[in-house]
Amino acid sequence: YLLEPSVDDLKRELAAVRKRARDGRVLFHYNGHGCPKATPYGELWFFDREHTQYVPVPISEIIACVGSPTVYVLDCSNAGAILYFWYKSRYHENRKGDIIIAACKAHETLPMNPNLPADLLTSCLTTPIRMALEWYFRYAQRERLLPHISLDLLQNTFLQGSLNDRKSPMGELSWIFTAVTDTIAWCTLPRRTFQKLYRQDILLISLFRNFLLAERLMRETGCAPLSHPPLPEKTWNHYMWQAWDVAMESILSQLPEFARNPHYQYKPSTFFVNQLTSFEIWIQYGTESDPAPDQLPCIIQGLSSLYHRKRSVELLVRYLDLGPWAVSDALVCGIMPYVMKLLSNPDLSYMLVVIWLKILALDKTEATVTDLFRSNCHLYFMQLLQPASVRVGLGWGSGVGCPPSPCVSSPTTGNLFLSSSGLGLPTTGSNSDFEMPGGPVELDRWPPMKGEFRPNLMIKGTTVTQCVSMALYILCRMMDPSGPEMVGCQYACWNHQLMGFLLSLVGTDDPTLRLWVALCIGRLLYGFEQAKQYCTGEKAHERIVGLLSDLCPDVRAATVHALSMLVGDEDTLHQSRSHSAGPKTERGLKGTRHSSGLSAAAAAAAGSAT
Secondary structure: OOOOOEHHHHHHHHHHHHHHHOOOOEEEEEEOOOOOOOEOOOEEEEEOOOOOOEEEEEHHHHHHHHOOOEEEEEEOOOOHHHHHHHHHOOHHHHOOOOEEEEOOOOOOOOOOOOOOOOOHHHHHHHOHHHHHHHHHHHOOOOHHHOOOOOHHHHHHOHHHOOOOOOOOHHHHHHHHHHHHHHHHHHHHOOHHHHHHHHOOOHHHHHHHHHHHHHHHHHHOOOOOOEEEOOOOHHHOOOOHHHHHHHHHHHHHOOHHHHHHOOOOOOOOOOHHHHHHHHHHHHHHHOOOOOOOOOOHHHHHHHOOOOOOHHHHHHHHHHHHOOOHHHHHHHHHHOOHHHHHHHHHOHHHHHHHHHHHHHHHHHOOOHHHHHHHHHOOHHHHHHHHHOOOOOOOOOOOOOOOOOOOOOOOEOOOOOOEOOOOHHHOOOOOOOOOOOOOOOOOOOOOOOOOOOOOOOOOOOOOOOOHHHHHHHHHHHHHHHOOOOOOOHHHHHHHHHHOOHHHHHHHOOOOOOHHHHHHHHHHHHHHHOOOHHHHHHHHHOOOHHHHHHHHHOOOHHHHHHHHHHHHHHHOOHHHHHHHHHHHHOOOOOOOOOOOOOHHHHHHHHHHHHHHHO
């Protein structure tokens, strides 16, 4: 940062910062305490070259040096005059990537209270939890509600905790603050503004969460902070601030026990429990015509807590099951990075597959599938087909009686997807069908006792076959021929023995599972000449042809599609992706040597079925 810079130093540093940031966002923070007020002509004050007096610098010269996109934080008196000049000069039309936070309106002076910091806006933006606690005791006169707690006790015990440790009072209060500010923004802002300020840029997310606190505190001192884009007037007195006060007081009331007893067992706040209960009530009585539930951001925050995760996932699945409008609201609220992070938890696989099914059924963008593949999430969903990972009793067939398929390197990336020893072809057991357990796993105890066997958690009313069918749908979406990661995902699934697991599920009793098995086989073989050659040599088509006599017409149609992918010619099948795959490489057979035999077998089976 620059301490009392001259005009020349300012312009030189701004140009250097923009050069380092390139197209990234720059933060311009003007702390103008002790300087003259900002002028109505859009001028801020800096030292001259000799550091003898202040000279005005137009905001137009500043933005010419710093470029765009930039966040301007103006912590000075009369800061709103800069924003008014910004609108008057129509900078908001030409520089749509710029953001402005002003400490007060035009003609307003910042508070000069000895109980408050001079840079109140900056303190709220940088240390919001500390500022909220000091405000509670020094200015709001609420220490009467907790007479046994002093400011010295607060500073010596509570403020020494870590913000990242959610098991500590300081960490939990920071977590609650995040949920409260996100909920206020979700309830009051337009959806497009909410996504821009609270879901896209890490810098903006942190600033505007803390800005909501600054707006609440500074309005009680007679200042009204401003911003561009503007926030609604009702954010500073939203009802969630009352929930914040209650949570803060319940946590602070335990400080004397912390001071007296170093082994005191901290009692977590009931904030998230209450929000989850409110959300559950909304699910029972809410409809599509009602506004989106206010507690949705709190549910998303609950996903990141081990204690609240199970109930949060359950409620989220019930909410998404209300319809596509619920899935759309959840995506706008920012569910994606949280459920993506949960894919590292194998105990939630049967629950997460339901969530991802609903997300991919609505979200048709290529970015979602790309993120899933690049995070190796296809392996997570393939675990539902893996005998070792299924912790309930399942009977597995003997597969096709062939060794694991050889690894193949992708022609587009050149990467070799190594085969995992834990994902080999199932070779034990009889030719039994895919057997189901007695029923879904109940979620009556959580967390389990130490050393207790913990099965995969499952939504009540959902069976294993349904979850496996959902996983196959997700894999089919990731191998969509029109998708950007189709070839890479296809090779990765092949090298992790997906074909063996699919063929072992051909004889299952569930028609929906047989349908998605056939469709997934077709996606896996699409234009994949080495896979076709290998499956033909191992007579895998003999297992597939048997589905042509299936009683379900959808299964028969999907089987015809799978066989057409197996016998199709490479030149015809690859026309749709010839540009994305690059120069053709040798991938095995041309697909014509074995096509006549398979076609005759398929025709005979189809004739017998009719």
